[in-house]
Structure formats: structure tokens, C-alpha cells
Amino acid sequence: MSSTFLAVARILLFYVLIVGLLFLGVVMLARARAFAAGRARAWRFAVIAVGALYVVAAVVFVVQPALAVVPAVLAIVGSLALGFGLGGLRRITLAEPELALLFVLPAVVGIFLFYYYQIAQTFIYSFHDLDHTTKWTSETFIGLANYASAFRSKNFLSALSWTFTFTIVAVFFEFWIGLGMAMTTFWVGKHWTGFLRSMIIIPWAIPPIISAAIWKWFFNADVGFGSLLVQWGIVDSVPLFLVSPTLARFAVILADVWKMSSMVAILMIGGLAIIPQDLYDAAKVDGARGFYRFRRLTLPLLAPTIAVALLFRSMDAIRTFDLIYGLTKGGPGVTTETLSSFAYKFYFSRAQFGQGSAYGMFVFIVVLILGFFYVSQIRKNMRFKGV
Amino acid sequence: MKEWLQRNNKIIDRGLSLLATLVITLFCMIPLLWVFSTSLKPMGTEYLKPVTLWPQEPTLDAYRAVIRELGFLTPLLNSFIVSLSTAALCLVVSSTAAYAVARLRFRYKIQSLMLLQLGAMIPPVVTIAPTFVLLKEIGLLKSLPAMVIPNVFYSVPLATWLLASYYAELPWELEDAAKVDGYKPFQIFLRVIIPLSLPGMFAAGMFAFIGSYGEFMLASVVTLGIEDVQTIPVAIQNFSFAFRQQWTWISAGIVLALLPVVGIVLVFQRWVIRGLTAGAVKY
Numbered sequence: 001m002s003s004t005f006l007a008v009a010r011i012l013l014f015y016v017l018i019v020g021l022l023f024l025g026v027v028m029l030a031r032a033r034a035f036a037a038g039r040a041r042a043w044r045f046a047v048i049a050v051g052a053l054y055v056v057a058a059v060v061f062v063v064q065p066a067l068a069v070v071p072a073v074l075a076i077v078g079s080l081a082l083g084f085g086l087g088g089l090r091r092i093t094l095a096e097p098e099l100a101l102l103f104v105l106p107a108v109v110g111i112f113l114f115y116y117y118q119i120a121q122t123f124i125y126s127f128h129d130l131d132h133t134t135k136w137t138s139e140t141f142i143g144l145a146n147y148a149s150a151f152r153s154k155n156f157l158s159a160l161s162w163t164f165t166f167t168i169v170a171v172f173f174e175f176w177i178g179l180g181m182a183m184t185t186f187w188v189g190k191h192w193t194g195f196l197r198s199m200i201i202i203p204w205a206i207p208p209i210i211s212a213a214i215w216k217w218f219f220n221a222d223v224g225f226g227s228l229l230v231q232w233g234i235v236d237s238v239p240l241f242l243v244s245p246t247l248a249r250f251a252v253i254l255a256d257v258w259k260m261s262s263m264v265a266i267l268m269i270g271g272l273a274i275i276p277q278d279l280y281d282a283a284k285v286d287g288a289r290g291f292y293r294f295r296r297l298t299l300p301l302l303a304p305t306i307a308v309a310l311l312f313r314s315m316d317a318i319r320t321f322d323l324i325y326g327l328t329k330g331g332p333g334v335t336t337e338t339l340s341s342f343a344y345k346f347y348f349s350r351a352q353f354g355q356g357s358a359y360g361m362f363v364f365i366v367v368l369i370l371g372f373f374y375v376s377q378i379r380k381n382m383r384f385k386g387v
Numbered sequence: 388m389k390e391w392l393q394r395n396n397k398i399i400d401r402g403l404s405l406l407a408t409l410v411i412t413l414f415c416m417i418p419l420l421w422v423f424s425t426s427l428k429p430m431g432t433e434y435l436k437p438v439t440l441w442p443q444e445p446t447l448d449a450y451r452a453v454i455r456e457l458g459f460l461t462p463l464l465n466s467f468i469v470s471l472s473t474a475a476l477c478l479v480v481s482s483t484a485a486y487a488v489a490r491l492r493f494r495y496k497i498q499s500l501m502l503l504q505l506g507a508m509i510p511p512v513v514t515i516a517p518t519f520v521l522l523k524e525i526g527l528l529k530s531l532p533a534m535v536i537p538n539v540f541y542s543v544p545l546a547t548w549l550l551a552s553y554y555a556e557l558p559w560e561l562e563d564a565a566k567v568d569g570y571k572p573f574q575i576f577l578r579v580i581i582p583l584s585l586p587g588m589f590a591a592g593m594f595a596f597i598g599s600y601g602e603f604m605l606a607s608v609v610t611l612g613i614e615d616v617q618t619i620p621v622a623i624q625n626f627s628f629a630f631r632q633q634w635t636w637i638s639a640g641i642v643l644a645l646l647p648v649v650g651i652v653l654v655f656q657r658w659v660i661r662g663l664t665a666g667a668v669k670y
Contacts, residue, residue, distance in 0.1 A: 100493035115506035121517035207601025270664025319510035
């Protein structure tokens with residue numbers, strides 16, 4: 001217990017220290033920059049050089065955290081010296097830009113530590129032969145060998161193709177079901193809307209691994225949904241949902257569609273809510289009927305939301321892990337293995353961190369490509385002061 | 388036929404509405420009801436054939452067993468500790484960042500926002516191994532903070548985005564008035580913005596709560612084999628392997644685990660929709 005407390009205190013201290021020092025350094029550097037503008041060129045170069053030291057410190061931190069102290073200290077000291085030297089000994093005031101920096105830094109430092117630093121580590125791991133260890137400094141550098149062996153592995157290629165198939169099929173159904181559910185909440189009478197929306201949201205809120213457990217029981221070979229179908233006389237023999245490869249894939253997609261159609265529906269409800277009602281009224285006056293209104297009015301006006309929803313869901317579906325791990329564990333064989341569950345196995349069952357990291361990077365690359373479209377799409381919806 | 392349709396228009400509309408509501412509700416509820424009905428069956432009868440949709444003699448035995456014999460309250464409590472502290476810490480970090488993004492002038496605003504959003508896109512499977520190593524090296528494995536600290540930052544991007552879009556909508560006149568009264572930016576944040584944005588803060592906190600309540604990948608490697616620090620998702624996953632046959636028990640565990648999230652959703656349905664669509668949709 002006390003050792004946990006100590007560890008928390010240490011990491012907290014480290015975090016506060018980084019945020020504080022970065023704040024101090026950047027503010028002083030900004031001051032130096034402002035005052036260097038009218039001075040000799042050498043001063044401006046000094047400011048740029050000190051600024052570069054921060055980048056160096058960040059890069060070294062990724063590779064060898066302990067060594068990063070040197071450039072970091074140099075950068076801070078340099079900033080202080082330049083700031084005080086050029087700008088005089090005035091106190092730091094918490095005016096708008098400084099306060100903004102102080103407010104943004106805790107989030108940015110945390111994200112750097114838990115996302116960017118981590119992914120850089122994984123990237124480095126993927127170039128090393130790591131077996132039951134992650135100390136890559138003392139292991140052999142093998143270049144792209146992990147990536148090359150990925151493409152020679154039949155299981156990986158099967159996981160790759162299944163991940164894409166799964167994403168396309170699942171997102172397709174989620175889109176139409178989600179859109180249908182969202183439109184229904186507007187169409188049913190007012191007193192049903194709230195109730196219906198609550199029902200739609202519930203699957204989204206359920207922890208993914210628990211939803212996987214629920215479906216596992218639902219698809220139970222002895223007394224699951226399949227037996228019910230036999231009892232009702234719909235099929236002759238119990239369909240083995242989690243045993244037969246085709247049915248297992250069907251089960252995984254069904255479980256995902258059940259849970260994630262809600263997500264699409266939630267986004268669509270938001271998008272539909274901002275379509276002005278008078279457009280519909282005008283269309284009605286013009287005599288446009290149901291399907292025509294949907295195709296010519298709803299779909300085009302909903303297009304931005306649809307783009308966001310599709311991209312968001314695809315990014316999410318490509319990294320599906322919990323559902324596979326809880327429902328089929330990738331089985332039977334490797335038929336329902338996604339890239340994420342495949343990589344996870346290499347990390348934590350086989351402890352082959354190098355190979356696993358290479359597999360993980362594939363997920364990242366695909367998500368990154370989709371992510372760029374996603375960001376450019378949501379970028380349009382941002383309207384903050386000064387953006 | 389046409390006349391008949393027109394005369395009974397209202398009734399048909401009502402009927403169709405009711406039917407659509409029923410179909411969607413069934414679609415969303417069937418798996419949950421399936422588990423709920425299993426949890427009410429007497430122990431062992433869940434394997435009796437023919438399969439019954441509803442137990443003839445519903446009993447709460449499974450719930451008693453899960454709580455007394457399997458100590459299910461421990462993971463429930465752990466999950467609450469982890470999720471609540473994650474939500475609280477996440478709000479501290481993200482509300483300040485969101486205020487800066489939405490209300491203050493500074494360079495690199497859009498870059499810092501994009502840094503957060505791009506970070507959130509990084510799939511967990513790419514960060515899990517080094518995070519595990521990091522937590523191991525600082526000696527934090529097998530403890531609750533090992534889940535809280537990463538979860539805080541996993542939920543910061545969404546919370547920042549949500550809060551920033553909320554802050555951006557508050558009227559600027561309030562801020563101007565506060566400035567005239569001699570408030571500094573920090574005081575404006577504390578005394579004007581925070582009190583006005585409590586609903587938004589609440590929604591952001593709820594998302595952090597739901598996110599960390601269901602977080603499995605990190606929890607599964609951090610709590611490896613230590614039952615005292617297991618959270619709900621890990622406990623359920625372990626149940627369904629350790630007590631492979633006792634599905635009445637597992638079902639009871641699942642129902643207990645779902646009560647908090649379903650409760651939250653039912654009460655705050657409006658906020659979920661507004662929160663998740665912030666950014667994706669202009670308001």
C-alpha cells in the first residue's frame with residue numbers, strides 16, 4: 001500500500017515538475033523572442049537554438065528518458081537566461097497568453113506521456129527482436145524483419161483481411177440501422193421520443209467486454225438462442241454460432257452491430273436535429289413524398305454528419321478488441337481474429353513484444369489514414385475564438 | 388381503400404409509431420433481457436431443456452451467491468473508485484484546457500487541440516505494451532492508481548472537446564462585465580465560467596466515468612491475477628472462464644455491473660446525445 005502511495009507521489013511530482021518547468025521555460029523564451037526582435041541577429045539565433053533544445057529533449061526522452069535531463073535542463077536554463085537577459089527582471093504575469101499556456105500544458109503533457117511517448121516506444125519495439133523482454137537497448141536491431149515476417153504469416157494475413165471485412169460489413173449495417181433508428185425517434189409521437197432514445201443509447205453505454213459476455217451466453221450451443229430456434233421449429237438442428245467459422249463471424253458482426261448501431265444513431269440524432277424543419281414543410285407543400293424527401297433533402301443535409309459517423313465508426317471498428325477477446329477469443333482457429341486481438345496475443349500470451357508491436361503498428365497506420373480524413377472533417381465544425 | 392386510409396390516418400400513425408418503438412426496443416433489449424431472465428433462474432436450471440424465456444419461479448439466489456460467495460462487491464467498489472477518481476481528475480485537466488481553447492487568445496491553439504484529438508485516435512493496442520512497462524517500472528502494477536492515471540488521459544481529449552464547445556457558447560457579455568469589475572482571466576474562469584458550465588462539466592465527467600468503467604485492455608494486464616484490485620470488466624471476464632458452468636451467477640454479476648451505467652443513461656439521456664455529437668455536428 002505504501003509503495004503504491006510512493007509511486008503515485010513520484011509520478012505526480014514528475015508530472016507537476018514537467019508542467020511547471022515547461023511553462024516557465026516557454027514563457028521566458030516567448031519574452032526573449034519578443035525582445036530579440038529589435039536586437040542583433042545573434043540573439044534571434046540563440047532564441048531559435050534554445051527552442052530547438054526543447055525538441056531535442058522531447059526526442060531524447062522517447063529514446064532514453066534518463067539522458068533527456070541534459071537537453072531539458074539546458075533548454076530551461078537557456079530560456080531563463082535569455083528571457084531575463086533580454087527582457088529584464090520583470091515578474092511573470094498571468095495575462096491571457098500565459099494563462100492559456102498554463103491551462104493547456106497539463107493536458108498536452110499528459111497526452112504526450114500516455115499517447116505519443118507510448119506509440120514512439122511501440123514504433124521502436126517493432127524494429128527489435130524482443131522476446132520476453134522490452135529492454136530494446138540491449139536487444140538486436142533487426143530493421144523491418146518483424147514487418148516482413150508479418151506478411152509471411154498466414155494467420156496475420158487472415159486477421160488483416162478479416163479486420164477489413166468485419167469493418168466494412170459491420171459499419172454498413174450499423175449505418176443503415178443507426179440512421180433508421182435515429183429517424184424513427186423523430187417520426188414517432190413526441191411522448192415516445194425520450195423513451196426510444198434511452199433504449200437506443202443503452203447498448204452504447206454497456207462496457208464492450210460485458211456485451212461480449214452477454215452475447216456469448218446468448219449464442220450458447222446448448223441452451224442459447226439457437227436451441228430456441230429449434231424449439232420454435234425454425235431450423236432443424238442447433239446452429240453452432242461460436243463453433244462454425246462462418247457463423248462465428250456472423251455472431252461477431254451481429255454483436256458489434258447491436259452495440260454500435262446506437263453510436264451511429266446518437267450521432268445521426270444530433271445531425272437530424274439541426275436540419276431546419278421549414279425545409280421539410282416547404283418540400284411537403286411542393287408535394288415531395290416520403291422517399292423522395294429522404295433522398296433529396298435528408299441525405300444531402302445530413303452528409304457532413306454521415307461522413308463523421310462513418311469515419312468515426314470505421315476507425316473504431318478497425319481496432320476492435322474487447323468484443324473479439326470476450327466472445328470468441330479469435331476462434332475458431334484464427335477465423336475471427338482482428339489485428340488488435342492478434343497483436344494483444346503476441347504481447348501478453350507469447351511475450352513477443354517486437355513482433356506484436358509490428359502488428360500493432362498496422363492498426364495504427366490504417367487508423368491514421370482514416371484519422372486524417374476525420375480531422376479535416378471535424379475541423380470544419382470548429383468555431384472557437386481565434387481558430 | 389384510400390378513403391378508409393384517410394379516415395383512420397391518426398390511428399394508423401399511432402399504430403405504426405407503437406410498432407416501430409416496439410421493434411427498436413426489442414432489438415436493443417433482447418440480449419439484456421436474456422441475461423436478466425437467466426439471472427433469475429434457480430441455480431443449475433439455466434441448462435434445462437426446453438429453453439424457457441422466463442423462469443417459472445424467479446429467485447434472487449444468484450445475486451446472493453454472487454455477492455456473498457464470489458465477493459462481487461469488491462470489483463464493483465474498485466470500479467467505482469477508479470471511474471469516479473478518473474472522472475474528477477479528468478475534469479480538472481480538461482476544463483482548464485477547454486477554457487484556454489474556447490475563450491483565451493494564444494498561439495498554437497489549433498495545434499494543441501489537434502494534438503489532443505490525434506492522440507485520442509491512437510488505438511489502445513499500440514500503446515498498451517509500453518504503458519504496461521512504464522507502470523511496471525514505477526512500481527504501480529496491481530494497484531488502482533495504475534488504472535486511474537492512464538484512464539484520466541484517455542478521457543481528456545473527448546472531455547476537452549466537449550467542454551470547449553460548451554464554453555464557446557456561453558455569452559461573452561458575462562466575461563466583459565466581469566472584466567469591467569476587475570476580474571483577472573483566472574478569476575473569470577473560476578467564478579463565472581465554472582458555475583455557468585456545471586451541466587457541461589457533468590456531461591464530460593459522465594463520459595469519463597462510462598469510458599473508464601468499461602475499460603478492459605489496460606485493466607486486464609494491470610490487475611493480472613490479483614482479485615483485490617480487479618475492476619468490473621476484468622471480474623466478468625474472469626467469471627465467464629472460472630465459473631464456466633454457473634451462468635446464473637455470471638448473469639447476476641452482469642446485471643449488477645450494468646445497473647450503474649443503465650441508470651446513468653436513463654437519467655441523462657439528453658446529455659449523452661448532446662455530448663457525443665459535440666464537434667461531430669454543429670450546434
